[in-house]
Amino acid sequence: MQLIVEKDYEAMSQSTMTLLLSKMIQPKKVNMAITAGNTPKRTYELLVEQVKNKPHFSNVTYFNFDEIPVFDEQGYGLTMHHLNRLYFKPANISSDQIMQMTPYNYLQFDDMIDKAGGLDLILMGIGADGHFCGNLPNTTEWQDKTVRINATEKHKELLLNEVGGDITKVPDYWVTMGPKSVMHARHLVLFATGKSKANIIKQALEGPITLDVPASILQLHPNLTVVLDEDAASELTKK
Amino acid sequence: MQLIVEKDYEAMSQSTMTLLLSKMIQPKKVNMAITAGNTPKRTYELLVEQVKNKPHFSNVTYFNFDEIPVFDEQGYGLTMHHLNRLYFKPANISSDQIMQMTPYNYLQFDDMIDKAGGLDLILMGIGADGHFCGNLPNTTEWQDKTVRINATEKHKELLLNEVGGDITKVPDYWVTMGPKSVMHARHLVLFATGKSKANIIKQALEGPITLDVPASILQLHPNLTVVLDEDAASELTKK
Amino acid sequence: MQLIVEKDYEAMSQSTMTLLLSKMIQPKKVNMAITAGNTPKRTYELLVEQVKNKPHFSNVTYFNFDEIPVFDEQGYGLTMHHLNRLYFKPANISSDQIMQMTPYNYLQFDDMIDKAGGLDLILMGIGADGHFCGNLPNTTEWQDKTVRINATEKHKELLLNEVGGDITKVPDYWVTMGPKSVMHARHLVLFATGKSKANIIKQALEGPITLDVPASILQLHPNLTVVLDEDAASELTKK
Amino acid sequence: MQLIVEKDYEAMSQSTMTLLLSKMIQPKKVNMAITAGNTPKRTYELLVEQVKNKPHFSNVTYFNFDEIPVFDEQGYGLTMHHLNRLYFKPANISSDQIMQMTPYNYLQFDDMIDKAGGLDLILMGIGADGHFCGNLPNTTEWQDKTVRINATEKHKELLLNEVGGDITKVPDYWVTMGPKSVMHARHLVLFATGKSKANIIKQALEGPITLDVPASILQLHPNLTVVLDEDAASELTKK
Numbered sequence: 001m002q003l004i005v006e007k008d009y010e011a012m013s014q015s016t017m018t019l020l021l022s023k024m025i026q027p028k029k030v031n032m033a034i035t036a037g038n039t040p041k042r043t044y045e046l047l048v049e050q051v052k053n054k055p056h057f058s059n060v061t062y063f064n065f066d067e068i069p070v071f072d073e074q075g076y077g078l079t080m081h082h083l084n085r086l087y088f089k090p091a092n093i094s095s096d097q098i099m100q101m102t103p104y105n106y107l108q109f110d111d112m113i114d115k116a117g118g119l120d121l122i123l124m125g126i127g128a129d130g131h132f133c134g135n136l137p138n139t140t141e142w143q144d145k146t147v148r149i150n151a152t153e154k155h156k157e158l159l160l161n162e163v164g165g166d167i168t169k170v171p172d173y174w175v176t177m178g179p180k181s182v183m184h185a186r187h188l189v190l191f192a193t194g195k196s197k198a199n200i201i202k203q204a205l206e207g208p209i210t211l212d213v214p215a216s217i218l219q220l221h222p223n224l225t226v227v228l229d230e231d232a233a234s235e236l237t238k239k
Numbered sequence: 240m241q242l243i244v245e246k247d248y249e250a251m252s253q254s255t256m257t258l259l260l261s262k263m264i265q266p267k268k269v270n271m272a273i274t275a276g277n278t279p280k281r282t283y284e285l286l287v288e289q290v291k292n293k294p295h296f297s298n299v300t301y302f303n304f305d306e307i308p309v310f311d312e313q314g315y316g317l318t319m320h321h322l323n324r325l326y327f328k329p330a331n332i333s334s335d336q337i338m339q340m341t342p343y344n345y346l347q348f349d350d351m352i353d354k355a356g357g358l359d360l361i362l363m364g365i366g367a368d369g370h371f372c373g374n375l376p377n378t379t380e381w382q383d384k385t386v387r388i389n390a391t392e393k394h395k396e397l398l399l400n401e402v403g404g405d406i407t408k409v410p411d412y413w414v415t416m417g418p419k420s421v422m423h424a425r426h427l428v429l430f431a432t433g434k435s436k437a438n439i440i441k442q443a444l445e446g447p448i449t450l451d452v453p454a455s456i457l458q459l460h461p462n463l464t465v466v467l468d469e470d471a472a473s474e475l476t477k478k
Numbered sequence: 479m480q481l482i483v484e485k486d487y488e489a490m491s492q493s494t495m496t497l498l499l500s501k502m503i504q505p506k507k508v509n510m511a512i513t514a515g516n517t518p519k520r521t522y523e524l525l526v527e528q529v530k531n532k533p534h535f536s537n538v539t540y541f542n543f544d545e546i547p548v549f550d551e552q553g554y555g556l557t558m559h560h561l562n563r564l565y566f567k568p569a570n571i572s573s574d575q576i577m578q579m580t581p582y583n584y585l586q587f588d589d590m591i592d593k594a595g596g597l598d599l600i601l602m603g604i605g606a607d608g609h610f611c612g613n614l615p616n617t618t619e620w621q622d623k624t625v626r627i628n629a630t631e632k633h634k635e636l637l638l639n640e641v642g643g644d645i646t647k648v649p650d651y652w653v654t655m656g657p658k659s660v661m662h663a664r665h666l667v668l669f670a671t672g673k674s675k676a677n678i679i680k681q682a683l684e685g686p687i688t689l690d691v692p693a694s695i696l697q698l699h700p701n702l703t704v705v706l707d708e709d710a711a712s713e714l715t716k717k
Numbered sequence: 718m719q720l721i722v723e724k725d726y727e728a729m730s731q732s733t734m735t736l737l738l739s740k741m742i743q744p745k746k747v748n749m750a751i752t753a754g755n756t757p758k759r760t761y762e763l764l765v766e767q768v769k770n771k772p773h774f775s776n777v778t779y780f781n782f783d784e785i786p787v788f789d790e791q792g793y794g795l796t797m798h799h800l801n802r803l804y805f806k807p808a809n810i811s812s813d814q815i816m817q818m819t820p821y822n823y824l825q826f827d828d829m830i831d832k833a834g835g836l837d838l839i840l841m842g843i844g845a846d847g848h849f850c851g852n853l854p855n856t857t858e859w860q861d862k863t864v865r866i867n868a869t870e871k872h873k874e875l876l877l878n879e880v881g882g883d884i885t886k887v888p889d890y891w892v893t894m895g896p897k898s899v900m901h902a903r904h905l906v907l908f909a910t911g912k913s914k915a916n917i918i919k920q921a922l923e924g925p926i927t928l929d930v931p932a933s934i935l936q937l938h939p940n941l942t943v944v945l946d947e948d949a950a951s952e953l954t955k956k
């Protein structure tokens with residue numbers, strides 16, 4: 001594991017952006033699955049500056065790694081909606097550089113990735129509950145590839161927030177790359193910011209590997225980079 | 240996962256030898272942990288023909304990945320004793336190309352590997368009980384690095400065989416690279432031969448990931464090659 | 479430069495075969511350009527044993543790197559004719575794994591290679607005159623990509639031998655990957671056998687880089703492996 | 718060849734910095750030879766922001782690739798003097814991360830690089846006369862490794878500028894990695910800015926390979942990245 005601790009969110013975002021860009025700048029086809037959510041906001045702002053309208057980044061194909069079936073007016077699910085907003089639109093990414101996982105094609109998604117040559121990098125955040133991608137505690141098993149997960153009542157409470165508090169929009173399920181699909185990528189980048197993530201980061205990186213803290217499985221990957229700000233790293237024993 | 244199915248033990252041994260040699264022939268320092276046991280017997284015979292007295296293979300450093308504290312007259316533990324017999328002696332490998340894990344240095348072993356630049360390859364067999372290296376069912380946890388394992392009465396029955404049936408020689412413990420140490424190698428090669436391994440191979444590669452079948456964790460490695468003869472592959476669904 | 483010196487032709491052929499096989503056994507698409515001629519005869523015999531009817535080598539695409547427009551009954555040029563005879567037929571290589579350069583498509587050949595992802599390896603011999611591929615002394619310039627070369631009277635004398643002494647069959651030209659196309663491959667393997675090659679090997683590897691000895695340019699490649707038997711290496715200063 | 722054309726010096730500097738950083742951010746030892754001169758001024762300013770006081774970049778070892786024997790008060794030659802000023806001092810690089818080539822150790826320099834594991838990247842500019850590193854037209858041959866070059870009267874005129882116009886300081890010679898040493902690096906990055914470089918860039922990248930334009934040899938490298946602003950790229954045929 002490569003651990004990069006930066007002093008604050010800005011520096012952490014800069015380092016994460018550099019990791020993405022260093023993969024993208026290679027003169028060959030590159031496949032990356034990237035996260036929506038709040039953590040990457042600044043990373044993507046910095047990345048857009050570097051990537052927008054640069055033809056030498058047309059070698060990159062982007063994937064989403066989960067999807068929540070709440071669709072916007074263009075028909076995109078919640079994850080793709082946010083990826084469009086945070087990165088694909090501002091960076092002016094061509095639609096033929098995006099391979100979309102949907103609730104309808106998720107069973108073919110692992111094959112799609114294999115045929116594309118496998119993922120070179122996955123950028124992931126971590127949830128306060130230890131989830132990565134859509135792998136919430138005890139929803140997937142280590143051997144799962146891309147799967148559909150039925151939402152329990154507790155999940156629906158969490159999802160209520162994601163859909164703006166409108167209970168009629170809360171979906172019954174979501175789809176996600178499972179632990180096995182994620183672990184098969186050649187490089188994993190996990191990033192986190194803030195004191196609120198310090199304890200779960202410690203559990204995920206230094207605690208036992210358990211389905212109660214799904215991100216703990218990432219410890220086993222031979223090529224994992226963790227980028228933290230000092231707050232998120234503050235409970236780690238070894239820095 | 241790359242799955243190579245060969246028609247018989249001879250062809251499986253040839254393919255395994257090629258995988259080792261293809262790693263070794265690079266013009267840079269290469270670190271490999273290799274297995275003792277019965278499965279590699281022919282692989283090592285073939286490898287010795289290629290490697291013996293060839294100075295361009297002096298770039299390779301060899302590691303053992305477990306050790307049983309039953310010492311021969313030269314002071315080697317059981318695993319090193321067999322590696323000496325099967326490969327190091329016949330291939331005339333210089334002692335400065337061998338980094339030995341012992342019951343006395345096992346706590347420093349992961350650091351030794353890190354300082355050497357990490358392992359490029361581990362060659363492993365699988366036990367009928369699903370063990371890999373010294374990770375017998377429910378003896379290690381996924382997050383374990385190199386550890387000491389205390390032998391239960393059941394383990395001692397198994398070990399009795401290893402020490403030639405002499406009950407006075409059965410040790411109380413052994414040391415082994417744990418799942419985390421193994422998963423951190425850049426390339427894993429798992430090989431097996433014969434009908435007697437067919438069912439455990441199926442469980443390990445296609446079944447759930449569980450401490451009851453330790454080798455099942457290898458499914459998650461992004462660069463795993465499995466070499467089987469047709470008998471060992473005979474229960475796999477996908478070939 | 480990685481220099482491998484083996485005691486005789488058999489051992490040199492074995493090492494060359496291992497270099498090819500180590501590239502081929504990767505679980506990804508692999509592109510190799512390989513030589514016809516006498517030197518690879520034993521290499522290909524050994525390779526056929528390893529490759530024939532093994533579906534896990536269907537990832538390899540083969541290229542010829544030159545062609546002489548003397549066609550056999552199937553319409554293959556002289557280089558392809560010999561590659562078919564020495565390797566493709568005995569190894570039972572599927573025609574969709576072969577990308578053929580011909581006198582008619584040579585101007586598109588560099589683009590074909592680029593689109594296929596570039597060459598992972600070129601296996602080349604060396605001529606007594608220092609030629610590599612079809613780059614005879616002072617026929618190509620360092621910056622040449624795949625080109626057509628018009629045969630002089632002196633070349634026609636050499637070609638007479640290639641066409642079995644039948645002067646009516648001697649062609650006026652040939653096509654070849656030029657120095658620039660060759661140097662762009664990711665790994666170059668140059669092999670040679672016998673006392674008769676010792677002096678030109680010395681010139682090519684230790685002498686000045688000059689169009690009089692075209693293979694001297696290979697000195698500049700960052701990933702060149704040279705495999706020699708002791709006779710071919712006998713004039714080298716550094717071994 | 719990977720060609721990156723950016724709209725201006727600022728964007729070109731940003732892309733060059735990214736290329737350096739993408740090599741540096743790997744979790745392993747990295748060896749880079751970097752250029753002094755005017756072109757990298759902004760690249761290094763941007764790089765200093767990313768690297769200064771970041772312990773996770775202590776894996777990088779820096780090399781100079783030439784030296785002019787005009788020494789400052791600390792005893793550094795002219796190239797090292799400028800590298801100190803432009804990058805090493807502002808980035809607070811530890812002296813044990815710098816392997817210095819001097820007029821006194823240049824004969825050992827290629828061996829030093831080999832023992833360090835070879836160069837991962839060389840960052841080079843191009844002179845208006847087509848020189849790269851200290852390879853001025855017709856001063857070195859393609860097969861030269863690190864060499865000493867005796868200054869002619871014409872060279873002394875050029876050097877007069879480098880030593881601030883003080884004719885008593887003009888040296889009689891300089892040392893430089895030759896073409897062969899440079900070509901053996903795993904990745905070459907050539908960058909240029911401004912209309913004044915447009916013609917020589919065209920000659921170097923699209924013209925014949927000739928000792929009159931030493932940088933023309935870089936065309937043959939299998940992993941060359943060229944970063945230009947639009948002015949420097951303005952005479953290229955293919956963009």
